[in-house]
Amino acid sequence: MTTIHRRRRAVSRALTVCLAASLLTVTAGEPASAAEIPTGARSLQSVNLPGSYVRHSNYLGSVAAVGASSSAQAKSDATFTVTPGLAGGTGCVSFQAANGMWLRHRDYRVRLEANSGSTTFLADATFCVRDGSAAGSVRLESSNFPGRYLRHRNNELWLDPSTTNPGTFAADSSFQVTAPWVAGRRSPVIKGLYGDPNIAYLNGRYYLYPTTDGYNGWSSTRFKAFSSTDLLNWTDHGTILDLGPQISWSDSRAWAPTIAYRNGRYYFYFCADTNIGVATSTSPTGPFTDALGRPLVAAGFRSGQMIDPHVFTDDDGEAYLYWGNGYAYGVRLNADMISFDAAQVRTFSLPNFREAPFAFKRNGIYYLSYSVDDTRSENYHVEYATATSPFGPWTHRGTILSKNLGLGVKGPGHHSVVKAPNSDTWHIAYHRFAIPAGDGMNREVTVDAMRFNADGTIQPVVPTL
Incomplete structure (x- = not known):
């Protein structure tokens, strides 16, 4: 084999290795997640603040303690109906409160607002389910701001990038899906035939x-x-x-x-x-x-x-x-x-x-x-x-x-x-x-x-x- 042929083979092998590495990088992206949140009435408990749940108060999202002795209002505010994502997407969900409003992010703050029907609102109110830091937990990634997750910060809910506080971010943005504090809308809605x-x-x-x-x-x-x-x-x-x-x-x-x-x-x-x-x-x-x-x-x-x-x-x-x-x-x-x-x-x-x-x-x-x-x-x-x-x-x-x-x-x-x-x-x-x-x-x-x-x-x- 001539020297030029050997050089060509070496270059070809190098290109193949580089191409394979490139393909692995491209196809990996966000890892496939086995996590899911069933639709219906659910509550979300913080992984690193046990006993504290995602809830809304004054139309803002927060994480606060909720327990058996909490008021009926607190339990209701910590209960959401999980639906397929308003903006679509495989494995994505939205969260509707008992008053009909939805959790969405705006200016990176998580808020409770009525559905305006706009493309922006639907995307802001859609979160894609990812694996959380603890077994069986989930993280919620923004559908329109990839790399930003629902996370508690000083007991407030924000949409933060995963590079924020690397030591605690994974736990701050992880939640256990639990039974609802308040039973969701049941069928039939009126008793009787x-x-x-x-x-x-x-x-x-x-x-x-x-x-x-x-x-x-x-x-x-x-x-x-x-x-x-x-x-x-x-x-x-x-x-x-x-x-x-x-x-x-x-x-x-x-x-x-x-x-x-x-x-x-x-x-x-x-x-x-x-x-x-x-x-x-x-x-x-x-x-x-x-x-x-x-x-x-x-x-x-x-x-x-x-x-x-x-x-x-x-x-x-x-x-x-x-x-x-x-x-x-x-x-x-x-x-x-x-x-x-x-x-x-x-x-x-x-x-x-x-x-x-x-x-x-x-x-x-x-x-x-x-x-x-x-x-x-x-x-x-x-x-x-x-x-x-x-x-x-x-x-x-x-x-x-x-x-x-x-x-x-x-x-x-x-x-x-x-x-x-x-x-x-x-x-x-x-x-x-x-x-x-x-x-x-x-x-x-x-x-x-x-x-x-x-x-x-x-x-x-x-x-x-």
Whole structure:
């Protein structure tokens, strides 16, 4: 072998070694982590301050002692609902407090703020789970500032680089995931058998108006109302409308109500024996009185069943009534909220539509979501479409809520949607078969988070128990 050939081989081996080393350096990056935080209600205990937990106080993140004798407020403030990361990412999570706000960093300080829906907020509120300094512990790395971690400093929570105080940083930024100090949102959110929930935010409280279940053929005659300030603890306000003594034209099959507000009055739209009626009150908890003495939409008015009303009020104050089973209908209500021009009723073309249309608006996009299949089927689920006007034309976008047999969730549907005040935080209320032995006439109501992608499409809802 000539000298030049030997030199070429030596150079080739050197390049190969350098290339291999380079590839190892590039592919190593942040080490693969086996750590994870299960979704649901959780608390985070400091590794090097035993007995101290991540909590919020005055809208700032901190680490403070919490124990069995601590106040209910302290325990609540140290409990978070862990969700998949708002900004996405494998192994990344976000933390929502009981008041609906989220832990996020801003100016490297960890704060509790409402979800604005901005790309920056979603990234600031997303943390990727890494292995902690102690067995079974975790560290939380910023999704948009790699190399910075959630860390306690003088009992305050900051987002600090890993080069800070190398001697203690690993322990300062490590936390044990523990059972929650306060049980998280449980399903069902209201005790008993109910279906077809309509959720609304009125006068500083969330309200639920469901169908009362547990009757053969859904033959209940009464409507009830429930309210909450935090979506966790619900007050039962009792019967707000009873078909028998209060509605002269029907006394059976009280189904699927919805509520709207205008000019100091609440308008309660309801099904009664496959007609749609409307009652009014000066209070969201009634008592309500029949506004017309007859149906607003009578059985046989159009093809399909005249059931499942929903009223959407647009930004300009115009109100629209949607309804239908088998066919989806919509019409603009007159200013009195109890009449409309029958000649202006629209029929919508919606793939797979069965019933329960629900309209809302976000960032200039109109959404029309609806239930598919039969409410007695475990395959009952929710799909949706979008448009640039309240009457469409509608573009089908897919499924947002469906069964999860691993959790025992069957037949989730007939939903409604609400936005938390002064935020871009959204929730979806829906029913599912009662667990463990329910069916389409024995259902339970639950409320879960509903999140959006950057392009405005809705992420599939993750059912919780």
